[in-house]
Amino acid sequence: MAADLNPVELVDRSFYFIIGFSFLFLFAITAVMIWFVIRYRRSRNPVPSDIRGNGWLELAWTVIPSLIAVAMFVSGWQAYMGLRTVPDGAMEIKGYAQSFSWIFVYPNDAETENELVVPEGVPIKLTLTSEDVLHSFFLPSFRVKIDAVKGMETHAWFFPEKRGEYVFHCTEFCGVGHSDMDGMLKILPPKEYEAYLETLEDE
Numbered sequence: 001m002a003a004d005l006n007p008v009e010l011v012d013r014s015f016y017f018i019i020g021f022s023f024l025f026l027f028a029i030t031a032v033m034i035w036f037v038i039r040y041r042r043s044r045n046p047v048p049s050d051i052r053g054n055g056w057l058e059l060a061w062t063v064i065p066s067l068i069a070v071a072m073f074v075s076g077w078q079a080y081m082g083l084r085t086v087p088d089g090a091m092e093i094k095g096y097a098q099s100f101s102w103i104f105v106y107p108n109d110a111e112t113e114n115e116l117v118v119p120e121g122v123p124i125k126l127t128l129t130s131e132d133v134l135h136s137f138f139l140p141s142f143r144v145k146i147d148a149v150k151g152m153e154t155h156a157w158f159f160p161e162k163r164g165e166y167v168f169h170c171t172e173f174c175g176v177g178h179s180d181m182d183g184m185l186k187i188l189p190p191k192e193y194e195a196y197l198e199t200l201e202d203e
């Protein structure tokens with residue numbers, strides 16, 4: 001269940017697919033270029049041959065790169081759709097960005113600042129907005145990056161697969177406190193999460 005629920009793998013797959021082809025072409029083109037410089041230098045090949053009008057060659061260098069580009073698009077699209085499609089049963093937490101901190105409001109109306117606490121194994125839908133200027137919520141471990149905009153709501157989701165602590169940052173330059181505008185995602189076992197929410201209610 002976790003694998004097809006978690007878009008992190010789709011994003012990584014797309015990334016390695018694109019960077020893999022990029023390196024392949026970097027080395028292949030460089031190798032061919034060096035070989036041509038040596039093999040077809042003027043002293044060895046004074047009269048260049050004319051390859052114009054080679055239909056098969058032209059077809060190959062049109063069709064092959066087109067297929068690669070389409071495959072890159074498809075892998076990127078799947079990753080994007082994975083990030084954008086919130087699964088049923090996701091728990092909604094509201095996030096408010098302000099200069100210069102993050103406020104999170106949980107289903108029971110408890111609030112935390114610069115600390116997002118979630119139970120392990122429950123998909124989380126984050127609904128974001130801003131109290132003032134543009135901010136952007138960046139949670140690199142979960143490949144989440146989404147703008148927080150005043151006057152509108154944006155959303156992101158992630159699957160807290162493994163308990164632990166994961167940093168997040170503001171990634172939209174928003175003023176003098178921008179570089180301090182970061183926090184911690186804490187993934188707790190469900191029981192600890194419930195207990196934690198109760199301590200917040202008491203405050």
Ligand SMILES: [Cu+2]
Pocket residue numbers: 097098100134135136170171172173174178181
């Ligand atoms: Cu900010």
